Amino acid sequence: MVLLKVLRLVLGYSIVAISFITSPRKAKRPPAQQAHINQLAEDLTLYQFYACPFCVKVRRALRRLNMPVATINAQQPEHKAELLEGGGRVKVPCLKIVENGSTQWLYESKAIVEYLEKRCA
C-alpha cells in the first residue's frame, strides 16, 4: 500500500517535471480578444492535485489556450469538502463553472479540455 503510494507520487512528479520541460506555447491573441478570454476565465475554477497526471493534462491545455483559470488544491481539507459538497465526489480534475447564476461541476479531463477549447474558439 505504502509502496503503491510512493510509486504513484514518483510517477506524478515525473510527469510534472516532463510537462515543465515540454511546456506548450501560450496562444497569442490581440489584446481585446485576450481580455475576453480573461473575463471568461473568471467564471472558472479548477479543483486539482498538483501531481495528478490528469490535472497536468488540463493545466497544459490552460497554458496552451492562455486562459488564466484559478487553480485550487483539492487536497486541502476545506477545498476537498467544497468539491464533495458541490460536485458530489472527491475526484480531480474538476472544473467549477459559474454561469448565469448557476454552478456546474465538470469532471473528466477530456471533457474539461473539450469545454475549454470550445470556450476559447
Ligand SMILES: N[C@@H](CCC(=O)N[C@@H](CS)C(=O)NCC(=O)O)C(=O)O
Ligand atoms: N478519467 C479521469 C481520471 C481522474 C482520476 O483518476 N483522478 C484521480 C487523481 S489522479 C482521483 O481523483 N482519484 C480519486 C477518485 O477517483 O475517487 C480523468 O480523466 O479526469
